[in-house]
Amino acid sequence: MSETILQVEDLKAYYFTPNGVVKAVDGVSFSVERGRCLAIVGESGCGKSTLVSSILGLLTPPGRIVDGKIIFEGQDLLTKSQVEIRQIRGRKIGMVFQDPMTFLNPLMTSGFQVAETLIEHLNMPLAEAMGKSVGLLTDVQVPDPNRVSRSYPHELSGGMRQRVLIAISLSCNPTLLIADEPTSALDVTIQSQILDLITSFKEKYKMAIIFITHELAIVPRIADEVAVMYAGKIVETGPVAEVMQNPLHPYTQALKNSYARARKQILPSIKGSVPNLANPPPGCRFHPRCPYVFKPCTTLEPGPSTPHPDRTVYCHLYGSEDVKL
Amino acid sequence: MVHETKYAEAWLRFRSDLGAVAGLVILTALVVMSVLGPIIVPEDPVKTNLNRALEPPGISGLLGRDELGRDILSRIVHGAPVSLGIGIFSVMIGASVGVVLGLISGYFGDKTDTVIQRVADVLLSFPSILLALSLVAALGVGLVNVVIAVGVSTIPVYIKLVRGQVLAIKNEDFVKAARLLGLNSAQVMLKHIMPNVLPVIVVQSTYYIGFTILVASGLGFLGLGVQPPTPEWGAMLGGGRTYIFSAPHILIFPGIMIFVTILAFNMVGDGLRAALDPKAPIVVKSLRRKRHE
Amino acid sequence: MALIKYVLRRLVQAVPTLVGVALIIFFMLRVLPGDPAVIIAGPEASKEQVEEIRRQLGLDKPLHEQLFLFFGDLFRGDLGKSARTGRPVTVEVMEKLPNTILLTVMAHIIAVPTGIVAGVVAAIKRNSSIGLGITFASLFGISMPVYWLGLMLILVFSVTLKLLPAGGIGSPSHLILPSIVLALFLMANIVRITKASMLEVLGQNFIRTARAKGLREKVVLYRHALKNSLIPVITISGIQFGSLLGGAVLTETVFAYPGMGRLIVDGILARDYPLVQGAILIFATLFVAVNVVIDILYAYVDPRVRESLWIARP
Numbered sequence: 001m002s003e004t005i006l007q008v009e010d011l012k013a014y015y016f017t018p019n020g021v022v023k024a025v026d027g028v029s030f031s032v033e034r035g036r037c038l039a040i041v042g043e044s045g046c047g048k049s050t051l052v053s054s055i056l057g058l059l060t061p062p063g064r065i066v067d068g069k070i071i072f073e074g075q076d077l078l079t080k081s082q083v084e085i086r087q088i089r090g091r092k093i094g095m096v097f098q099d100p101m102t103f104l105n106p107l108m109t110s111g112f113q114v115a116e117t118l119i120e121h122l123n124m125p126l127a128e129a130m131g132k133s134v135g136l137l138t139d140v141q142v143p144d145p146n147r148v149s150r151s152y153p154h155e156l157s158g159g160m161r162q163r164v165l166i167a168i169s170l171s172c173n174p175t176l177l178i179a180d181e182p183t184s185a186l187d188v189t190i191q192s193q194i195l196d197l198i199t200s201f202k203e204k205y206k207m208a209i210i211f212i213t214h215e216l217a218i219v220p221r222i223a224d225e226v227a228v229m230y231a232g233k234i235v236e237t238g239p240v241a242e243v244m245q246n247p248l249h250p251y252t253q254a255l256k257n258s259y260a261r262a263r264k265q266i267l268p269s270i271k272g273s274v275p276n277l278a279n280p281p282p283g284c285r286f287h288p289r290c291p292y293v294f295k296p297c298t299t300l301e302p303g304p305s306t307p308h309p310d311r312t313v314y315c316h317l318y319g320s321e322d323v324k325l
Numbered sequence: 326m327v328h329e330t331k332y333a334e335a336w337l338r339f340r341s342d343l344g345a346v347a348g349l350v351i352l353t354a355l356v357v358m359s360v361l362g363p364i365i366v367p368e369d370p371v372k373t374n375l376n377r378a379l380e381p382p383g384i385s386g387l388l389g390r391d392e393l394g395r396d397i398l399s400r401i402v403h404g405a406p407v408s409l410g411i412g413i414f415s416v417m418i419g420a421s422v423g424v425v426l427g428l429i430s431g432y433f434g435d436k437t438d439t440v441i442q443r444v445a446d447v448l449l450s451f452p453s454i455l456l457a458l459s460l461v462a463a464l465g466v467g468l469v470n471v472v473i474a475v476g477v478s479t480i481p482v483y484i485k486l487v488r489g490q491v492l493a494i495k496n497e498d499f500v501k502a503a504r505l506l507g508l509n510s511a512q513v514m515l516k517h518i519m520p521n522v523l524p525v526i527v528v529q530s531t532y533y534i535g536f537t538i539l540v541a542s543g544l545g546f547l548g549l550g551v552q553p554p555t556p557e558w559g560a561m562l563g564g565g566r567t568y569i570f571s572a573p574h575i576l577i578f579p580g581i582m583i584f585v586t587i588l589a590f591n592m593v594g595d596g597l598r599a600a601l602d603p604k605a606p607i608v609v610k611s612l613r614r615k616r617h618e
Numbered sequence: 619m620a621l622i623k624y625v626l627r628r629l630v631q632a633v634p635t636l637v638g639v640a641l642i643i644f645f646m647l648r649v650l651p652g653d654p655a656v657i658i659a660g661p662e663a664s665k666e667q668v669e670e671i672r673r674q675l676g677l678d679k680p681l682h683e684q685l686f687l688f689f690g691d692l693f694r695g696d697l698g699k700s701a702r703t704g705r706p707v708t709v710e711v712m713e714k715l716p717n718t719i720l721l722t723v724m725a726h727i728i729a730v731p732t733g734i735v736a737g738v739v740a741a742i743k744r745n746s747s748i749g750l751g752i753t754f755a756s757l758f759g760i761s762m763p764v765y766w767l768g769l770m771l772i773l774v775f776s777v778t779l780k781l782l783p784a785g786g787i788g789s790p791s792h793l794i795l796p797s798i799v800l801a802l803f804l805m806a807n808i809v810r811i812t813k814a815s816m817l818e819v820l821g822q823n824f825i826r827t828a829r830a831k832g833l834r835e836k837v838v839l840y841r842h843a844l845k846n847s848l849i850p851v852i853t854i855s856g857i858q859f860g861s862l863l864g865g866a867v868l869t870e871t872v873f874a875y876p877g878m879g880r881l882i883v884d885g886i887l888a889r890d891y892p893l894v895q896g897a898i899l900i901f902a903t904l905f906v907a908v909n910v911v912i913d914i915l916y917a918y919v920d921p922r923v924r925e926s927l928w929i930a931r932p
Contacts, residue, residue, distance in 0.1 A: 058829055090832030097830070102823040106922055107845055117831050152921045168831065344757075447638040451902065452861035454868070455882070462886040462894060463646055539763060543868050546765050547883055562766060566872075573773055580766030588761035595757070 345596020
């Protein structure tokens with residue numbers, strides 16, 4: 001009985017700038033279940049940050065959500081008021097950011113920064129919140145949690161700071177955890193520990209996790225399902241093992257190839273460059289770089305196809321049922 | 326490093342900033358006044374006419390006459406090049422010395438850096454006007470000494486500013502690359518570090534021209550700056566002070582000129598700072614509130 | 619603990635700075651062109667008179683000996699006698715210094731809280747009319763010549779309305795105009811710095827974290843953003859305070875207020891070198907002391923600074 005925690009339907013978020021409309025997220029759909037981790041993979045500029053901001057309700061002008069639904073625990077967040085979303089944010093949806101140095105307030109102790117959500121969302125008195133904060137720091141396997149709690153961010157190492165960020169995100173027992181490239185700023189060994197930590201929480205608390213990354217290599221280690229994002233659109237989804245073994249979309253294949261070549265120490269690259277989201281190519285956005293491009297690709301945007309159960313791909317090669325213009 | 330496109334972008338940003346453009350317009354007007362004014366203006370700014378002293382505006386001349394009967398309008402117009410000249414030259418002195426010292430201090434580090442920094446710190450301990458005053462006390466009054474005194478008082482800030490920038494980019498790859506290619510220190514500093522430090526220097530100098538004019542006029546007000554009969558706005562205010570009860574018109578116009586001049590430099594400075602900041606997005610600023618749907 | 623060590627380090631560092639200041643003052647009047655003895659004696663003085671003055675000031679001795687005597691006198695608190703009045707310099711200064719301190723404190727009491735509040739409002743409501751209004755007002759404030767504003771205010775309040783005295787000292791009402799004039803200028807700077815700082819802080823990543831935590835906007839602004847923004851404001855306010863201890867030269871002149879500024883300027887005009895030297899020395903010492911206090915305050919607010927060796931304030 002997997003219960004869908006988050007379901008995003010055809011989400012569109014655009015930036016209305018003086019230089020034109022940037023379609024950062026253009027019809028994205030995916031879902032995450034309880035106790036499962038969905039990895040969203042994409043290069044920089046594909047719209048991942050906008051996606052995250054949209055889900056959290058933190059998208060600021062000139063950005064705006066234009067269309068779609070974000071259904072969290074059965075309710076569409078886009079119909080809720082600012083106050084209601086704020087109460088969900090940090091409490092039922094936890095967020096872990098990328099760079100622990102700049103994402104922590106340098107003037108506050110780590111302990112207080114963890115305790116803050118408890119105080120604000122759960123009305124816990126300060127002393128109790130600080131105590132619970134030390135407990136949370138222990139849960140994220142921080143050595144000497146009392147000392148760390150009293151320390152300021154600049155006094156801690158990168159790995160410890162990231163654990164503090166994770167502790168903050170977990171403090172109110174969220175049902176959904178969104179991690180935006182949490183390991184990109186860390187060494188490989190620490191990376192590994194953090195990934196294991198997050199996986200352990202997924203199992204222990206049966207949290208739904210959205211893990212965003214640009215590194216394909218990490219995905220098998222942490223995710224159950226994967227969605228590949230390109231130029232503001234999802235191009236392929238499916239269970240991790242299957243997608244990694246047998247990528248359907250040409251972009252996913254290219255990603256996998258460049259990753260494989262990197263392991264053999266050949267400089268990896270995909271021909272061409274990421275499109276300008278203010279002026280994306282017509283039809284399928286990947287077509288200028290696609291080795292299999294053929295007639296419909298340049299004019300018609302591909303709709304979803306399901307060549308296998310559980311797998312969805314947006315590509316004309318698989319003959320879509322409904323073709324979007 | 327390619328700078329051309331950066332400056333073109335910066336100009337676009339600057340152009341769309343109403344305040345900055347307004348400031349630039351005012352400055353242009355001032356320059357025109359400095360150049361053409363003395364030719365157009367009817368009266369000799371230095372000629373006294375005690376019979377007509379303190380005449381209010383309207384009776385004679387557009388702005389009246391001062392305590393020695395000189396035409397205020399002429400004096401104001403002739404004062405423009407004086408003030409602008411003081412501003413520009415003192416900043417040139419301060420910037421040339423300060424930037425060089427800042428470059429050396431930041432680039433070579435170690436003992437050189439420590440010594441220069443300590444001296445700069447001590448100089449910064451003095452408020453500008455006191456520093457300028459002390460220098461004037463030692464050197465004597467007069468236009469040239471004012472320029473030197475005020476110019477020297479700007480040196481420490483340039484040192485700190487430039488040094489900060491140098492430290493920030495000293496370890497960047499392109500600097501290391503330049504060194505590896507065999508460029509000597511002077512070449513590295515001039516060709517590679519300077520272009521990146523230049524924006525900060527330009528912005529600071531713009532603010533500083535306004536500031537030095539302010540300080541110089543303060544000195545003039547106290548009687549310790551540019552000496553009469555040379556028309557200087559601050560000195561005009563100082564000379565007319567005692568007549569505040571009887572002939573306030575002497576005091577109003579020179580003050581407005583100083584204020585407008587410095588305001589213009591500050592507006593342009595603000596505009597330049599915003600325009601040269603690479604992090605700022607190109608947004609058209611407008612005074613109307615943005616419409617929300 | 620780190621804070622205490624920092625305080626001690628800072629106090630120790632103040633000593634060479636003070637020595638440096640004294641040295642600069644010493645050299646400024648002796649090494650630069652112009653013979654102080656001649657200037658003090660005046661154009662009509664005879665050679666013997668000039669020599670007498672030169673001997674009194676110790677200017678006939680070799681430079682290194684002068685230096686030695688200079689520091690010796692300093693340690694004993696002897697700043698010499700005013701060439702004009704003959705009274706000890708310390709006495710002259712102590713008569714005027716309290717006035718200056720009073721004026722400075724008053725001006726800051728007005729300027730700092732209002733300035734910070736206005737700056738925060740200007741940052742948060744950046745595009746509204748009140749935000750723009752505050753921004754323009756602060757721009758005007760830093761462009762306005764202080765002494766001219768003083769003159770204009772005197773024109774309005776003393777001459778036309780006859781509400782307030784035009785100058786001097788003696789009653790609280792004498793303080794009003796000078797304090798306001800000073801405060802306006804201080805405020806303009808504080809508003810600009812607070813606004814710029816607040817905007818910069820609000821763009822930083824940890825504010826995103828704070829918002830992602832679902833905190834109320836008020837909490838984000840005041841608990842997270844404000845404290846971080848105040849750092850440069852502390853620095854600037856402190857420096858302004860310290861500078862004004864040297865006397866708000868221009869304001870004091872306009873309002874005929876007997877403070878350190880006028881003392882120094884009158885001293886310069888009268889070529890009273892011992893007085894000028896002594897007054898500037900006292901002021902510089904106070905300024906260094908204020909700087910130490912600012913640095914300590916800064917370290918109290920920002921724990922990252924406590925480790926640093928040199929002071930690198932924004």
